[in-house]
Structure formats: structure tokens, C-alpha cells
Amino acid sequence: xxxxxxxxxxxxxxxxxxxxxxxxxxxxxxxxxxxxxxxxxxxxxxxxxxxxxxxxxxxxxxxxxxxxxxxxxxxxxxxxxxxxxxxxxxxxxxxxxxxxxxxxxxxxxxxxxxxxxxxxxxxxxxxxxxxxxxxxxxxxxxxxxxxxxxxxxxxxxxxxxxxxxxxxxxxxxxxxxxxxxxxxxxxxxxxxxxxxxxxxxxxxxxxxxxxxxxxxxxxxxxxxxxxxxxxxxxxxxxxxxxxxxxxxxxxxxxxxxxxxxxxxxxxxxxxxxxxxxxxxxxxxxxxxxxxxxxxxxxxxxxxxxxxxxxxxxxxxxxxxxxxxxxxxxxxxxxxxxxxxxxxxxxxxxxxxxxxxxxxxxxxxxxxxxxxxxxxxxxxxxxxxxxxxxxxxxxxxxxxxxxxxxxxxxxxxxxxxxxxxxxxxxxxxxxxxxxxxxxxxxxxxxxxxx
Numbered sequence: 001x002x003x004x005x006x007x008x009x010x011x012x013x014x015x016x017x018x019x020x021x022x023x024x025x026x027x028x029x030x031x032x033x034x035x036x037x038x039x040x041x042x043x044x045x046x047x048x049x050x051x052x053x054x055x056x057x058x059x060x061x062x063x064x065x066x067x068x069x070x071x072x073x074x075x076x077x078x079x080x081x082x083x084x085x086x087x088x089x090x091x092x093x094x095x096x097x098x099x100x101x102x103x104x105x106x107x108x109x110x111x112x113x114x115x116x117x118x119x120x121x122x123x124x125x126x127x128x129x130x131x132x133x134x135x136x137x138x139x140x141x142x143x144x145x146x147x148x149x150x151x152x153x154x155x156x157x158x159x160x161x162x163x164x165x166x167x168x169x170x171x172x173x174x175x176x177x178x179x180x181x182x183x184x185x186x187x188x189x190x191x192x193x194x195x196x197x198x199x200x201x202x203x204x205x206x207x208x209x210x211x212x213x214x215x216x217x218x219x220x221x222x223x224x225x226x227x228x229x230x231x232x233x234x235x236x237x238x239x240x241x242x243x244x245x246x247x248x249x250x251x252x253x254x255x256x257x258x259x260x261x262x263x264x265x266x267x268x269x270x271x272x273x274x275x276x277x278x279x280x281x282x283x284x285x286x287x288x289x290x291x292x293x294x295x296x297x298x299x300x301x302x303x304x305x306x307x308x309x310x311x312x313x314x315x316x317x318x319x320x321x322x323x324x325x326x327x328x329x330x331x332x333x334x335x336x337x338x339x340x341x342x343x344x345x346x347x348x349x350x351x352x353x354x355x356x357x358x359x360x361x362x363x364x365x366x367x368x369x370x371x372x373x374x375x376x377x378x379x380x381x382x383x384x385x386x387x388x389x390x391x392x393x394x395x396x397x398x399x400x401x402x403x404x405x406x407x408x409x410x411x412x413x414x415x416x417x418x419x420x421x422x423x424x425x426x427x428x429x430x431x432x433x434x435x436x437x438x439x440x441x442x443x444x445x446x447x448x449x
Contacts, residue, residue, distance in 0.1 A: 086402025091116050095293070099203040099270050102196075102396055106263040109399060109406035110428045111420055114139055124150045134405070139425045146421040155345050156249040159374055194274030194285070197393050200293055203271055238333040242275060244268050245339040253344060255378045259413065261340065265382055268338040269389045276334045279327055287320045336384040343374040408432070 092101065105112040115121075118131045118141065130140045193202045246268055250256070277285050291298045298316040398404050408428030409416050417423045 086400065087113065087116060088400040088402070092400070096200045096202060097400070099201060099267055101400070102201065102270060102393055103263045103267040105396055105399065105406070106266070106392070108409050108416060108420070109396075110408040110426065111422060113406040114422045114426075133427060135427060137425065137427060139422055139427075142421045142424060145419065145423075149419065149421060152251070159249055159343065159345060162374075192271060192274050192278065193290075194277050195290060195293070196270065196273065197390070197397055199397065200290065201270065201274065203274065238331050240330070240332040241335050242279070242332050243335045243337070243339075244272055244275075245341060247341045247343055249345045249374075250342050250377050251345050253375075253377055255342060255380070261380060264340050265338070265380075266389060266392050268340070269384055269386075270393075272334050272336070272338060272384050273386075273389065279330060279332050279334065281328065281331075284324065287316075291316060338382055338384060340380045342377040342379070344377050346374070 088095075088097075113134065114131070117133065118127055118139075120127060124146060127141070127146075129143070130138050133139050191202055191204055193200065195201070246264060248264060288298070296316060298320075399406055408426070411432065417426070417429060420426070423429065
């Protein structure tokens with residue numbers, strides 16, 4: 001991981017979700033309570049905040065190193081079964097992908113694959129210290145590196161939370177008892193979702209109050225947000241624009257190199273596409289196809305309304321009708337210009353900030369942080385690129401579906417390995433070293449003949 005928020009660590013497999021929410025993606029059945037937020041009037045076009053993830057490089061099979069051999073002594077039948085299952089069938093059994101799932105692997109697919117196998121989404125203390133790779137090799141985790149990476153991730157998340165508090169609405173909690181209720185809440189309030197390359201994809205958003213568009217040179221937004229900008233209704237639709245931006249953290253006062261921002265860009269593009277599909281009037285989003293893919297009953301009671309004798313039950317079909325009404329009222333389009341704002345993590349990181357906060361609280365000096373206290377290092381603006389997004393998504397889905405092996409970083413980006421807790425036993429590094437050795441021997445042989 002680099003010293004920027006643009007790294008695999010920033011996309012640590014649903015880092016913004018609770019353990020209970022993570023389980024809902026992999027296991028069917030009743031879920032734990034999921035947070036929801038009170039909606040604001042769409043006529044006021046509330047801003048919403050999106051929980052996000054880093055760099056993307058379209059991969060080709062001929063970039064793979066020579067095949068490597070791994071000893072497989074001690075493999076259990078479960079290990080062997082895992083070796084032949086696709087990552088999607090192992091870790092996304094409900095057939096639902098997060099935006100993180102499509103962006104996170106691009107920092108290093110091998111590292112992301114190892115993270116899934118090690119259960120890296122769990123708290124640090126609950127993760128195993130070693131695990132079996134796809135090839136059957138035992139991979140040991142470097143505890144000090146893992147602790148440092150975990151601390152850095154927590155520091156970034158802490159900053160995002162403090163930035164959110166400025167405009168966060170008071171949360172309410174809704175107990176979800178069936179899939180229909182979960183998807184009704186997604187449609188009615190915070191998460192964004194869509195179908196991309198025939199796969200269901202979801203992302204997390206949290207509503208905020210209205211705010212005017214600020215100049216790009218003085219971005220004051222928290223995390224990734226959508227801001228509605230009113231325009232004069234000189235022409236019919238659309239009458240407003242939703243602008244997307246994301247906040248990333250840095251440990252140095254420098255912008256990340258372009259190759260380290262690709263995943264962040266793809267992430268915003270995924271949100272841009274999903275939101276565009278949801279708010280577009282014609283053609284409207286195909287909810288019927290979504291319910292079919294998820295095997296949901298569109299006429300089943302969502303449980304969103306309390307039972308009363310004079311109140312009709314609300315089903316997914318009713319929620320869709322309500323969504324279409326609100327969409328027509330919003331009458332918006334999603335901007336094709338996207339933005340990433342980089343903010344500096346205060347010196348000392350998460351632990352130092354936590355210690356200072358505890359000390360202040362003990363003497364009654366605790367005070368909320370302000371977004372202005374997180375220095376803006378710089379911003380990056382870019383345009384939506386549908387062609388590039390499609391190439392990336394298709395490539396990463398081939399890995400998720402088991403159609404190709406995960407790929408590590410190219411030689412020119414080997415710097416990323418030095419902050420990876422799996423570096424010592426990394427099979428990709430071993431294969432690349434063997435490849436380099438063979439190439440050297442071949443050159444030497446040719447020079448002697």
C-alpha cells in the first residue's frame with residue numbers, strides 16, 4: 001500500500017460496512033438490523049454521500065508469468081474444493097457485487113484474492129495468521145505490516161466520518177426480515193444499485209442536506225457526495241444536475257501518481273453509470289429484470305408500513321411506482337465530469353488522533369473536528385469514460401467468475417509490494433522472480449553461443 005488513500009487498503013472489501021451487513025452479501029436468510037436514514041424532500045434535491053474505494057489496469061492473460069508449481073501437502077477436501085470454485089461462488093454467493101468488488105482488485109488482484117481468503121474484511125484480531133492460496137500454498141501474514149495497514153485504514157475512515165458529521169442526518173434503524181424489505185429500503189432511501197454487465201452491483205450512500213456547488217479549487221465536501229445544482233428551466237428535462245465527487249486521504253502533501261488513481265476514477269464512473277440509469281426517464285430502469293435476477297417477489301409485502309386496518313400493504317411494485325414519481329420530480333441528470341478531492345491525514349495518524357481525543361475528553365475539552373481542519377492537498381477532475389469502464393469491468397468479472405487467474409502488480413509498480421502483509425509468501429512475486437531468472441539464463445546462453 002502506498003502512502004495515499006488510493007491503495008488496496010482503502011478498498012478493503014467493504015470496509016464501510018458492518019460485519020452484519022457483510023454477511024448479508026454471502027449468506028441467505030434474515031439479516032441483522034441495517035441502518036437507514038430519514039429522507040429529505042426530493043424537491044429540495046438533497047445531497048447524498050457515497051461510501052467508496054482505487055487504481056485500475058485492464059489485464060490481459062498474456063501478461064501472466066510462467067506457470068508456477070506449489071506444494072500441496074496437507075490440503076483438506078475443503079481446500080481442494082475452494083481451489084476449483086470461482087471467487088464469486090465462494091465469496092459472493094448471493095450474486096451481488098459491491099462497487100468495491102469491481103474496484104479494489106485493481107491495486108493488486110493477487111493481494112485482493114489473498115484478502116478474501118484471509119477474511120480481511122474482519123477486525124484485525126479475528127483474521128487468521130495464515131491461509132491457503134488458490135494454488136494450495138500456505139500464505140503467512142506479516143503481523144506488523146497488517147497492523148500498520150489496519151491503523152492507516154482506520155485513520156482514513158475516521159476522517160471520512162468526521163467530515164460526514166457536518167451534514168449527517170440523524171440515523172434511524174430498521175430491522176430487515178426478508179430480501180424484499182432490504183431492496184425496498186435500497187430503493188426508497190440510501191444505497192445506490194444497478195445492473196452492470198448483467199451483474200447486480202450495489203454501493204452505499206448517505207443523505208445530506210442541500211448545498212450549493214462550491215468552486216472546485218475549494219472543495220469542502222465530505223467523502224463522496226452528490227450535490228444538486230439548480231438551473232433555470234429554460235428547457236424541459238433535465239432541470240438539475242447531480243455532481244459526483246469523492247474524498248481520499250493522503251499522508252503526505254503530494255498528489256498520487258496517475259496510475260494510483262485509476263481505481264478511484266473507475267469507482268466514481270460506476271456510481272455515475274448506476275445513478276444515471278436510476279434517474280433517467282427514458283428508458284426507465286428495468287426493475288422487473290432486477291427482481292428476476294434477485295429472485296424477489298415484487299408483490300410481497302415489504303413491511304415498510306405499520307399494519308393498520310385502513311392502510312394497504314406496500315410491495316416492491318408500489319415502491320417502484322413511488323420511485324418513478326420522485327424521479328420525475330427530481331428531473332435530474334448526472335454530470336459526466338467527476339472529481340476526487342485529496343485531504344491530508346493529520347500528523348500521527350489514527351492512533352495519535354485517538355489518544356489526543358481521549359485526553360481532551362478527560363478534561364472536558366473534546367470538540368468536533370471541522371472539515372476545514374483536513375487540509376486539501378489537491379483535486380483531480382476527469383470525464384466519464386464508458387469504453388474504459390466497460391473494459392475494466394469485463395476484465396475483473398472474468399476473474400470473479402473464475403475465467404482467469406488473479407494478476408499481481410507489473411514490475412514497474414513493485415513498490416506496492418513493500419507495504420503488503422502477504423509479500424513474503426506471495427506467489428506472484430515468486431513467479432516473476434523465476435521468470436526473470438529464466439530470461440537472464442536465456443540471454444546468457446545466447447551471449448555464449
